[in-house]
Amino acid sequence: MPRSLEQPAAKRGRPGYDQDSVLNVAVQVFNKYGYDATSMGTLAHNLGISKSAIYHHVPSKGELLRLALDQALVPLEAIGEDERALTGTAEERLEFILRSTIRVLIERRPFVTLLLRLRGNTEIERTALDRRRAVDRQVAELVVKAQEEGSLRRDIDPRTISRLLFGTINSVVEWYRPGGPVTAAEVEENAIRMMLDGVHSRNR
Amino acid sequence: MPRSLEQPAAKRGRPGYDQDSVLNVAVQVFNKYGYDATSMGTLAHNLGISKSAIYHHVPSKGELLRLALDQALVPLEAIGEDERALTGTAEERLEFILRSTIRVLIERRPFVTLLLRLRGNTEIERTALDRRRAVDRQVAELVVKAQEEGSLRRDIDPRTISRLLFGTINSVVEWYRPGGPVTAAEVEENAIRMMLDGVHSRNR
DNA sequence: GTCTATATGTTGATAGAC
DNA sequence: GTCTATCAACATATAGAC
Helix, strand or coil, rough: CCCCCCCCCCCCCCCCCHHHHHHHHHHHHHHHCCCCCHHHHHHHHHHHHHHHHHHHHCCCCCCCHHHHHHHHHHHHHHHHCHHHHHHCCCHHHHHHHHHHHHHHHHCCCCCCCCCCCCCCCCCHHHHHHHHHHHHHHHHHHHHHHHHHHHCCCCCHHHHHHHHHHHHHHHHHHHHCCCCCCCHHHHHHHHHHHHHHHCCEEECC | CCCCCCCCCCCCCCCCCHHHHHHHHHHHHHHHHHCCCCHHHHHHHCCCHHHHHHHHHCCCCCHHHHHHHHHHHHHHHHHHHHHHCCCCCCCHHHHHHHHHHHHHHHCHHHHHHHHHHCCCHHHHHHHHHHHHHHHHHHHHHHHHHHHHHCEECCCCCCHHHHHHHHHHHHHHHCCCCCCCCCCCHHHHHHHHHHHHHHHEEECC
16 A cells, blocks of 8 residues: 655665655656666666665566556546546536646656656556546546537537647646645646636736 | 658668658657667667668767757747747737647657657757757747736736646647648647637637 | 676677678 | 678666675
């Protein structure tokens, strides 16, 4: 069971890693250099231990990736199972999912970042991408329903809408940093307003 | 001097590559597997020639990347130097730049895709990222001016606005495919409308 | 939980023939 | 413009001691 993600989990004295603390450092390093460009040697150096010591905590580099991706996918999948994603108008459900996605994206930023950059080179990556696509599909369906409902504009192809919505939201991982000039709640609110109402001023 | 990018450039008989045709194939392969995950062996296989034959056309893997990134950066930088990006209201200039960026993104999709996925691991990558950031900065400044002008909403931090705008636009490379259900002109128009006016229907 | 060695394959790149 | 042969460096992963 994963511990709190707010702080590096363990890492008390100095080394003395457990799987969680290795995972947290690994994801940071993967995001900095890219998963493929990160060797177990580079990772070992960033952990301050030897390459072989990593294999005490995790059986392979691929498994390290799988564990990290799960940290993003589990909460993302949970959104779609929440009651608020399943009841109410399509507009309400859509907004709930968009807001929740932004929140998960920020709370688990390093893990989601890793997920969003996958290329599908290995079976592990392809499995993760399939799970991600299933999440995306739910939004695409809600966009169609919201258009039929009359709450979303009908002059734009629904697939284009849902893809641009995800593009907007997902880009947050590339620039949001905790402790920066904008709080997580502000990012959520601003992104939602921009997506729903646009950037034009209303008095025009 | 680069030739037309519409068709694979050369590749008449079968092999007989020149630098441009090697570059076009290379970028496709880089985007499929990721630059770092693509070995010269994989690339050679996709080209149908041997590894060493590639080195007749290009001195290194890094130089192949540099040439590809230039194909994206040159037209992106040209947008900011166009007269329409420098005259008129901030709103007009911003819309011109956004529309032009979407166009370049679609016209040079494989090259821009490569640029957008860089991690900055090598000097070549860092130089390209610097050039990209300079392009982004121009938009960020225009957003501030458009807010002062009164054409853009003032209740959202300008940095957040410009970053979400780029997030929306840049995501196009991940799903737009020529010959697909949506034309390039439609993508441009729809993305602009969504960014400026939002996805909400107007009669609410 | 960590280490030093080591096994085994793959990497980017070169030499030199055709 | 392409090839085969080759190399040193580096990759992931294992063995076994402390």
